[in-house]
Amino acid sequence: MxxxxxxxxxxxxxxxxxxxxxxxxxxxxxxxxxxxxxxxxxxxxxxxxxxxxxxxxxxxxxxxxxxxxxxxxxxxxxxxxxxxxxxxxxxxxxxxxxxxxxxxxxxxxxxxxxxxxxxxxxxxNHLPTKIPSLFSPAIEWDRYLIEGHPTHPMHRTQIPFDGFESVLATPMVKFISIPRSELVIHGEWETIMKHYLPSAPSPDTLILPVHELQVSNVLSRIPSATLIPNFERQFVAQSSIRTVVPQLASDLPGFLLKLALTICTTGAWRTISYYSVYNSPRITPLAKFIAPECLVVLGEVASIGSNATDEMVSKHIACIIREDAEALMPNESIIVA
Incomplete structure (x- = not known):
């Protein structure tokens, strides 16, 4: 032995x-x-x-x-x-x-x-130096999920981005201008994002927030897309990788972004399907209506995505706005477990 x-x-x-x-x-x-x-x-x-x-x-x-x-x-x-x-x-x-x-x-x-x-x-080798307390923000508790998924053997897989750990932990969000005719929006996307996004080059274009590691994927699939130069925002990623929290809460108060990202973890690619883009803002009010008072529904209230009929294209070009639990429950300690 x-x-x-x-x-x-x-x-x-x-x-x-x-x-x-x-x-x-x-x-x-x-x-x-x-x-x-x-x-x-x-x-x-x-x-x-x-x-x-x-x-x-x-x-x-x-x-x-x-x-x-x-x-x-x-x-x-x-x-x-x-x-x-x-x-x-x-x-x-x-x-x-x-x-x-x-x-x-x-x-x-x-x-x-x-x-x-x-x-x-x-x-x-890069554990947080500070152990979260009851007064810590939710993202600190989320980042303290040391081993990720409790039962999946690919619990920490990040193909093809091995070696990009720091970027995945604190990604920059870039912004890409895309003709409005090639996109669909659902929910109050333009109202919520009005003061957050850079100005569109023309009324015929919309601005898509994109994970910095997804930029080349978007540009290669939409030839008419243009990266907005010298404009980016800093975020902190949740353990799910593709949902990111603004580093400055004042940047996008009350909301988080779920970004399409071509990364494989827990056996699945973390892109966003056309069906998620379409359904999320529609299911949220229904879920809030039927949920008992003891439950707080964290809704997905608006979305933007490609209108391409080829899902191999559309799933790479999407963003969903999620409600922030801390904004919905301002007097509570939000602990991810």
Whole structure:
């Protein structure tokens, strides 16, 4: 049995965060054979009959479970770093685990796992210096979601923007002028954004806020689009990456922006579908009407997007205005958990 060190590097911690989620997912989706040979230990085999059946993975668990076949597991039930191979050697790398035990795992999926580890390691090396308190703004609590999604193995994937962690954390929003004939707007977009956006070059154009890493995508898909020079706004990203908070609350009081961004995280691309652009401002008043008084609905009140019929184009060109919880509940502490 391997000696389990008491002090861990941030890379080891990042690998365990991803690997524990991966292993739990493989068990829960029945992609491996798992058996509890004692109340606190689990043995895993690949489903692939061509793989050496002596190749096993051993887990130690925090809580006792029934002995026998195991069909579900929470990643937080795995004792930290107690993932061992058939030789009793620690095996924390999720890509190696996928290679050995996940039949059919593609190169793309392995790249997503590796990206998740890299981003998680970066976060652990750049933790906020101040722990949030009851008096902290909501974004500070949001940024303290250290490991992201609690069960998804691609919980911190950020393909294709590995190495852009600082930009993703505090992005600039750029502004692009697009002919009005190529866009649709819903809700009170122009009223809300009237004093926030730069002036449009002509009445026949509208201004689209764009994440700085999405600018080239927009310009390549709309030849008539023009980047407004020397004009940008600083934002802070929520953990969801594409929803951003104005660094200066006075910039856009009461609202946040949800921006289309061609980034893959938790297994999905964070662009914005035409259906979201259309439906969000329509569903919000309905949700507010039917919600009981004990619930506060954070609405999506206005939107702008491409009118292209090709969704491979339109999903890259969109922005939705979201209500800010702190503005709706000014006397409350908003804590994201």
């Amino acid at each position: 391997a000696h389990i060190p008491s002090i861990r590097t941030t890379l080891e911690r990042a690998r365990f965060a991803t690997s524990s989620r991966l292993i739990a997912c493989l068990i829960n989706e029945h992609l491996v054979r798992a058996n509890a040979d004692s109340p606190y230990s689990v043995v895993i085999n690949s489903l692939d009959d061509d793989v050496d059946m002596d190749n096993k993975l051993f887990l130690s668990l925090i809580h006792a479970i029934p002995v026998g076949s195991l069909t579900s597991l929470d990643p937080t039930d795995i004792v930290p770093f107690h993932i061992l191979d058939k030789n009793g050697k620690e095996l924390l790398c999720p890509v190696e685990i996928a290679d050995q035990f996940w039949e059919g795992c593609t190169i793309d999926l392995k790249q997503e796992l590796a990206s998740s580890v890299r981003k998680q390691e970066w976060i652990l």
